[in-house]
Amino acid sequence: MRQYLDLCRRIVDHGVWIGNKRTGKRCLTVINADLSYDVANNQFPLITTRKSYWKAAIAEFLGYIRGYDNAADFRKLGTKTWDANANDNHVWLNSPHRKGNDDMGRVYGVQGRSWRKPDGSHLDQLRKVVDNLSNGIDDRGEIITFYNPGEIELGCLRPCMHTHTFSLLGDTLHLTSYQRSCDVPLGLNFNQIQVYIFLALMAQITGHKAGQAYHKIVNAHIYEDQLELMQTVQLLREPLPLPRLEINPQIKTLQDLETWVTMDDFKVVGYQSHPPIQYPFSV
Numbered sequence: 043m044r045q046y047l048d049l050c051r052r053i054v055d056h057g058v059w060i061g062n063k064r065t066g067k068r069c070l071t072v073i074n075a076d077l078s079y080d081v082a083n084n085q086f087p088l089i090t091t092r093k094s095y096w097k098a099a100i101a102e103f104l105g106y107i108r109g110y111d112n113a114a115d116f117r118k119l120g121t122k123t124w125d126a127n128a129n130d131n132h133v134w135l136n137s138p139h140r141k142g143n144d145d146m147g148r149v150y151g152v153q154g155r156s157w158r159k160p161d162g163s164h165l166d167q168l169r170k171v172v173d174n175l176s177n178g179i180d181d182r183g184e185i186i187t188f189y190n191p192g193e194i195e196l197g198c199l200r201p202c203m204h205t206h207t208f209s210l211l212g213d214t215l216h217l218t219s220y221q222r223s224c225d226v227p228l229g230l231n232f233n234q235i236q237v238y239i240f241l242a243l244m245a246q247i248t249g250h251k252a253g254q255a256y257h258k259i260v261n262a263h264i265y266e267d268q269l270e271l272m273q274t275v276q277l278l279r280e281p282l283p284l285p286r287l288e289i290n291p292q293i294k295t296l297q298d299l300e301t302w303v304t305m306d307d308f309k310v311v312g313y314q315s316h317p318p319i320q321y322p323f324s325v
């Protein structure tokens with residue numbers, strides 16, 4: 043994954059130190075990064091310069107597709123990545139909107155599957171896009187957005203990868219995903235996998251060929267306590283060839299994703315990586 047390492051190198055060489063109030067840490071930061079993933083040729087963008095825990099990334103995304111709002115449900119699918127934001131951040135812990143242990147509030151999938159309309163009804167953004175694409179329709183607005191500015195304080199964290207636009211060119215489906223804030227050592231490792239798999243799954247359940255996934259990031263940063271490991275370990279390693287992702291071909295509908303799919307329906311073939319690196323996580 044040369045493009046990942048190039049972004050890390052760019053942050054190290056040209057980043058600007060910016061203080062972050064929410065975490066109390068400084069971040070070495072660049073603005074504007076464009077990544078792309080070749081889903082058509084099954085070039086699964088797993089980081090190879092350290093071990094990637096790809097199942098947790100897929101579990102996280104499946105939870106968004108299902109509209110989960112609770113870290114316990116994410117744990118059942120196979121990831122603990124929401125435990126800290128749901129249970130350890132003092133602003134959220136003191137929020138009158140938090141419904142108790144593990145509650146994440148109205149984030150990500152809640153907005154994607156049940157966006158509240160002014161008349162009190164709910165809009166299932168994902169269902170609309172799946173239905174249109176299944177019927178060969180791209181109305182140039184096949185957009186799923188998790189970012190609801192009117193409900194920011196109702197969730198534990200503002201969605202980072204917030205908007206996904208699908209485009210149909212003939213029988214090939216493409217995806218453009220937008221991210222406002224990116225923890226490059228930890229989060230991007232997951233987000234690359236998620237952009238890739240969102241296109242692969244949507245192509246599969248809507249009956250199209252998968253094309254290219256374009257990942258557009260605004261604020262890309264490395265936290266101050268991650269920098270040394272990035273500079274003295276990960277950036278010195280040579281990337282290895284990309285693996286392939288196999289998805290159970292029995293997954294045919296959105297309902298399949300909502301009901302019986304587990305991490306056993308995904309296999310990575312030919313993954314070689316350098317040893318793990320444990321980066322610090324900021325809540």
Ligand SMILES: Nc1nc(=O)c2c([nH]1)NC[C@@H]1CN(c3ccc(C(=O)N[C@@H](CCC(=O)O)C(=O)O)cc3)CN21
Nearest residue numbers: 095098123124127225228229232319320321323324325
């Ligand atoms: N500071 C921060 N960075 C993030 O990337 C992030 C957040 N907060 N909050 C919301 C979600 C949660 N995400 C996370 C949370 C934890 C890991 C993590 O600890 N990854 C480790 C171990 C993974 C495992 O064992 O399953 C890693 O080495 O990748 C990754 C992404 C991504 N998001």
Ligand SMILES: O=c1ccn([C@H]2C[C@H](O)[C@@H](COP(=O)(O)O)O2)c(=O)[nH]1
Nearest residue numbers: 064200202203223224225229230233
């Ligand atoms: O999918 C995700 C979710 C979160 N992140 C990172 C990006 C930031 O480091 C934090 C969020 O902090 P904000 O203050 O809300 O920007 O989480 C990510 O990289 N990917």
